[in-house]
Amino acid sequence: MAADIDNILGKYRQGRREELIPLLQEIQAAHGYISEEAIVRVGSHLGLSTTKIYGLATFYDQFRFFPAGKIHIKLCNGTSCFMNGSKAVIDRFREELRIEPGQTTRNGNFSLETVTCMGGCHHGPVIMINGEYHIHVQPEQVPELIRRLKYIIDND
Amino acid sequence: MLFTIQVNNKKIKAEKGETILSALNRNGIIIPTLCRMKEFTPTGACRICVVEVEGRDRLVTACSQPVEEWMKIKTHSPRVITARKTIVELLLSNHPDDCLYCDRNLNCELQRLAEELNIRERRIKGKKTKQRLDQSSPAIVRELAKCILCGRCVRVCEELITCTSLDFINRGRLTHIGAAMDKDFNFSSCIHCGQCVLVCPTGALHEKHNITEVQEYLNKQDVVKAIQYSPAVASGIAEELGIRNSRDFDKSLNAILRKIGFDKIYSTGVGTDICVTEIVNSMMEKPAGDSPQPLYISACPAWVKYAEQFTPSILPSLSKIKSPQQITGILIKTLVAGQLGVKPEQVFSVSVSPCIAMKYEARRDGMMRKGISDVDSVMTVRELARLIRLNGIDVTNIEKEPADEPLSGRSSSAVLAEVSGGLAESVIRLLYFRKTGKEIDRQEFRKLRLSGIFRESVFTIDDREIKVAVVDGLSGLEKLRSAQASGTVYDLVEVMTCQGGCIHGAGLPFASSREELRARAKQVYQADDTEAINLPCKSPTLINLCEKMLKENKEISDKTIFYTHFEKRNVLL
Numbered sequence: 001m002a003a004d005i006d007n008i009l010g011k012y013r014q015g016r017r018e019e020l021i022p023l024l025q026e027i028q029a030a031h032g033y034i035s036e037e038a039i040v041r042v043g044s045h046l047g048l049s050t051t052k053i054y055g056l057a058t059f060y061d062q063f064r065f066f067p068a069g070k071i072h073i074k075l076c077n078g079t080s081c082f083m084n085g086s087k088a089v090i091d092r093f094r095e096e097l098r099i100e101p102g103q104t105t106r107n108g109n110f111s112l113e114t115v116t117c118m119g120g121c122h123h124g125p126v127i128m129i130n131g132e133y134h135i136h137v138q139p140e141q142v143p144e145l146i147r148r149l150k151y152i153i154d155n156d
Numbered sequence: 157m158l159f160t161i162q163v164n165n166k167k168i169k170a171e172k173g174e175t176i177l178s179a180l181n182r183n184g185i186i187i188p189t190l191c192r193m194k195e196f197t198p199t200g201a202c203r204i205c206v207v208e209v210e211g212r213d214r215l216v217t218a219c220s221q222p223v224e225e226w227m228k229i230k231t232h233s234p235r236v237i238t239a240r241k242t243i244v245e246l247l248l249s250n251h252p253d254d255c256l257y258c259d260r261n262l263n264c265e266l267q268r269l270a271e272e273l274n275i276r277e278r279r280i281k282g283k284k285t286k287q288r289l290d291q292s293s294p295a296i297v298r299e300l301a302k303c304i305l306c307g308r309c310v311r312v313c314e315e316l317i318t319c320t321s322l323d324f325i326n327r328g329r330l331t332h333i334g335a336a337m338d339k340d341f342n343f344s345s346c347i348h349c350g351q352c353v354l355v356c357p358t359g360a361l362h363e364k365h366n367i368t369e370v371q372e373y374l375n376k377q378d379v380v381k382a383i384q385y386s387p388a389v390a391s392g393i394a395e396e397l398g399i400r401n402s403r404d405f406d407k408s409l410n411a412i413l414r415k416i417g418f419d420k421i422y423s424t425g426v427g428t429d430i431c432v433t434e435i436v437n438s439m440m441e442k443p444a445g446d447s448p449q450p451l452y453i454s455a456c457p458a459w460v461k462y463a464e465q466f467t468p469s470i471l472p473s474l475s476k477i478k479s480p481q482q483i484t485g486i487l488i489k490t491l492v493a494g495q496l497g498v499k500p501e502q503v504f505s506v507s508v509s510p511c512i513a514m515k516y517e518a519r520r521d522g523m524m525r526k527g528i529s530d531v532d533s534v535m536t537v538r539e540l541a542r543l544i545r546l547n548g549i550d551v552t553n554i555e556k557e558p559a560d561e562p563l564s565g566r567s568s569s570a571v572l573a574e575v576s577g578g579l580a581e582s583v584i585r586l587l588y589f590r591k592t593g594k595e596i597d598r599q600e601f602r603k604l605r606l607s608g609i610f611r612e613s614v615f616t617i618d619d620r621e622i623k624v625a626v627v628d629g630l631s632g633l634e635k636l637r638s639a640q641a642s643g644t645v646y647d648l649v650e651v652m653t654c655q656g657g658c659i660h661g662a663g664l665p666f667a668s669s670r671e672e673l674r675a676r677a678k679q680v681y682q683a684d685d686t687e688a689i690n691l692p693c694k695s696p697t698l699i700n701l702c703e704k705m706l707k708e709n710k711e712i713s714d715k716t717i718f719y720t721h722f723e724k725r726n727v728l729l
Contacts, residue, residue, distance in 0.1 A: 055323030
């Protein structure tokens, strides 16, 4: 992982402040999340305090600070999906998996993330499971969905 | 360039380039503010200071909007008042209503605003912020539920202290102030200077209280209750308790402390005198032009932690002498305990300090011998004032009493050490006296006594040039670094974390405008001018200590006890 960060930092040799967000995005794309180590390394590369970087990164929904699970579920909470009842779906996922959006289950199987729009506004509520769209999701479908996903993980 | 603007149908003069707020303030119109801090660039975040400008659809923030010639301003129209009131009501909507139990009760800017704007009911009901209490730091307590997100602490920490240990974390409703990775404060790069506490408008940031602990020990019969206080404390207490004539108030303070129940009262100034003497000793021993590294004075505990974290490379040239408070603490636990015939653990040693970082310093590694800490408990000036009020002591009509021997007297150098540049000045004075046998002319120090975050001066002592730099507030370190990079070699560098020195310490009363700070500094210089004993080596207490008592007491005779060690710290920077 350290070598990865070295590679990415190497692309931003100038070490300018405005490169912070692209840098973090690239690290997240490579690792799936932003680790404490990554923040420290980026901080010393750009001459920024880790507090500032963490503060900025938490402002944006796109950055995660825990490794993503084997199955990463994105839950849309944009205006259209919200009007179609996405809140109940999100709550159901939180109850079933006992984690909050942004967290990963302890066994590393599932992680949740709320996003503001995935471009499926007329099909809401929309969720995305490992890059695959599921539309018109109803809260009652959630337990069955999770059971199926668990089955897939167990037999993988 | 002056021009006329119209405010509330009256004409007033405004200057080009200034903000609406400063023009209004100069003309005696008061606008409430919350996120504004005088010496900082305005952010216009809280929007309490909004005013109505004719021709603009929206209200504008007076603190950040430059004044223009055509402006017709209404400062207290119904629309403005409603806006301000709504802002405060919204701030209160998720605020815990526990003013009675709050640290800042009767001294809170939010409370005052609510009062001024005549808010009498909770009109807007918001979901209360979850209580989160961070007591992990030895000096500063954070109560996140009371935070109104004005961002003053963030800016002070970044712009004034240059530590950047605090920032806004998350967004929207979830926004809160925190350290890197949202960890508890003791893991952060915080140096415990407490400037954030000084600017916090509510009780969200305050010092860790030791009053209960002190009270507990005051009621114990079998311990000797010893207290030491530094010269800035007496005037600070006078300020906090509203005593106008604070001259010689330290003598009254002695009487007050005895009434509270302290057995022995000592002066931290003795420790300062020893500290200055030891620094001069090490400078005398160091041959001229020995190393390009200067001797950094280590009396400011926040600066020491800063150096340990951010600039570990200078640690070898950081003076290893403990701070005055710790030295006095050691003397109390060894010498005084010996004289009184009690064991060191039977002495409860309290220190009153204008500084919050002293609380952290007393808990530092190396400030303890055989399980006995040098100083048991540290109180700020505000805490002591609270203790005085708690004990119901009439401070207006109090007799004057001296402090206790053997740690009673001090030189005026000890007072001087409370202002930025004072410690360096004391060192140079003593060095000059030791080398030449004469006293240095005070006029020589005028360059060190100027204002500005970085000051330097050259002194010729015995054909040797001594170059002294004073860093007044950590933001001045940048200038020191660039001066050193360009090849200037200093012999002595004094760094003070708080701008102005200990008289701007975070344990002192909250009001701290530039004028008040200047008044505090003036008091210090006046004391230095009028007091008879102006060099540590002339103080009878110190002479007595060095000649006799230190030699007789085996534990402290070799003086290694006054020294400590500093190590690089690994924290998230």
